[in-house]
Amino acid sequence: MINGTSSPLLSVDFDYVRQMMFDYSSVVLEAGKEYLVEARLLSIVQEREMNSLGELVEALRKKSSNKLRQEVVEAMLTNETSFFRDVKPFESIREFVLPDLISKRSAERTLNIWCAACSGGQEIYSFLMLIKEYFPILEGWKLKVIASDLSLRMLEKAKRGIYSQLEVNRGLPAAYLVKYFEKVGLEWEIHENFRKSIEFLSVNLGSSWPALPVMDLILMRNVMIYFDVKTKKRVLNQAAELMNSDGYLFLGGVESTINLADQFEIVSWKQSSCYRPNRV
């Protein structure tokens, strides 16, 4: 039971939310996660002046409001991210992946990059700051940079490129903060040229993907942990199909293609790993 509601979440209501999450986001809510539903949906119950989570689920069942469903799905998604999260993948991108891709694409001078679960934008902006710092050669190239997320709220945040003090404190080198951000009130806004260089898209990874260019680099970190095995396989197979055979896929530290998509080979660099489609 949660404060502000008169009754605990019934198992039938929990099951409804679980199914809805799976249908609209492919995210699997495991049994025993009732507390998570209660914690994340409480604010919606209160904002809409409802009496209980049961009343909220009943409103969802009536399917009277796509807006409410979207709001609930977004509230249930985990948007954990930070600038230069985990550090090591960015080191391997700087020291190995981008030098390799630049060497291989020197004739075409084009690179296609997709940040497939961009959340609030910290990851793709980290990547672009890294390019700015270490790869001035790419200024003359055609870079197609796409950032997508299922959450429209997170996409909007990523587009705005405005972050709280806590967010810029976490993982962002202070030297980049003063170089690439301006303080606006109590928040920090990334320079416009970064924001304008990204195409933002709403993409549900577990569903069919929109038409996308063939990718040289895909960042799909810390999102597959929320999917079931069937969805993981489908997502990885789609990613493999979308990539150049010498392209690179980055997953989260606890994610892997092993036993899910055999066409990928592991590419290790120092203490970090990424994946390359191993098509002949």
Next chain:
Amino acid sequence: MKALIVDDSRAMRLIIGKILTEIGFEIIEAKDGAEAMKYFDGTGQVDLALVDWNLPNMNGLELITYIRSNPLNNDICVIMCTSETEKSRVTDALSAGANEYVMKPFTRDVMLAKLELLGMVRS
């Protein structure tokens, strides 16, 4: 590794000290810049210094300038850890020789991420 925490707030020294102790640092504390100076004689007494800006006797910016005035201190990582949040302050601290800048209030994750950036802790 040894970390020196320079802050006039005992509570803040305890908070930072707890975070750093958990990841294996040995902690030394100083209440102001003048008291901290003796640890920067170039003999490698500390590996990391967390320095508040507003301190009695000698402020944090002056202390960092003092640290960097001796090339034998070049290997010491210095983090300015302060409630000063203006961009010009961050710029000044970096120009004086701070390696990183943490704005108060901060969380444990923030401190660990900064130390990871400096190669002083692994994720």
